[in-house]
Amino acid sequence: MATALADEIDVLAKAKRAIGGAYISEPDEEYMNEAQQDYFRRLLLAWKKSILDAAAGTLQQLQDGPIREPDLNDRASSETDWGIELRTRDRQRKLIAKIDSAMRRIEEGEYGYCEVTGEPIGLGRLEARPIATMTVEAQEAHERREKVSRDD
Template sequence: MATAASKETEILRKAKSMLAPDYVPSEDEEYMNAQHRAYFQMLLIEWKQSIRDAADQTLQSLADGPIREADLNDRASSETDWGIELRTRDRQRKLVSKIESALRRIDEGEYGYCEVTGDPIGLKRLIARPVATMTVEAQEAHERREKVSRDK
């Protein structure tokens, strides 16, 4: 685990050294050039680290001890809060795997291109959703097909 973290730290340091402090990818530049890749790599690694930090805080809170409210209503409320917190962490665990997949696609030179059509996904969409794997059109078509198969 320490080697993965140190590797990510090195990648992050390298990506930050390539970019100006206030750099944001622009449509005027060549699509998915080295700066774009460095920007998204930095964004994804920092996002992944913030998720891991939040998970560590949740684990620490759980380790601090069980819920000990005297009032049954307070205890039920606390248990509900913990249930929500744990579901959130589970969703974020799944998000971490999507982030790792996006980082692999950057390394392989496939990041930023639709897995269905091969077309560029677009900078605005990637900035809004860095783990996106499809263009808006391909995603909409996918969701329509999913809805139709669910409705049958």
């Protein structure tokens, strides 16, 4: 799980570099103004493109042929690596749906605001997790409720 999250962070960092780095806000700037929306739109599109490019590379490797390791241990290791790679790609496929949802929220003027409280999520949180739909506090409360319901 830590590897998949690290991969996701790396792909997001690559997307940020592709669009010229992080957003620098002005001190008296209005929250979710046109410039911020444009930045996050470009970031989300670059992130999605990076994911799709990585998936295409994986697909090409799969089409190149089966694992042909003569040693059983090497073959088992290769198959384990492929399993991890495919799980990572599946996780990223699900991430694309969240990116598309964030793009819709930008178009509808709802991006950057908590779906629970309606408060601004904050640029720092959106910079770290552009698909965030809740403030940190609302997310923590949601996770506590989830944990309690699982423990029951």
